[in-house]
Amino acid sequence: MASSSERRQAPKDREYKTERLELRLAPSAKQLIQRAMSVTGLNAGDLAYEGARRVLDEHERMVLTGADREAFLEAVRNPPEPTDALVEALRRHRTVVG
DSSP states (O other): OOOHHHHHOOOTTOOOOOOOOOOOOOHHHHHHHHHHHHHHOOOHHHHHHHHHHHHHHHHHOOOOOHHHHHHHHHHHHSOOOOOHHHHHHHHHHHHHHO
């Protein structure tokens, strides 16, 4: 049987909470956050982390439907010829950047 010290050891890849983030909030925002904490059982830091992760997930994912999806797929299947302005912009970019 494992000793009590072996059972209490944290996983080696565990990230400890060492950073702080302070906020000034309107009273209504504080109440909203406190209600969310009560409903979810998360503390303020974990709630902020989950919210930030959700925002980034939505930002990084693009979902197209209907006419937008069809227009995108058509452009991928049959890309238009580059315009003169685009060709000139690429030429300038190569001159400046290399």
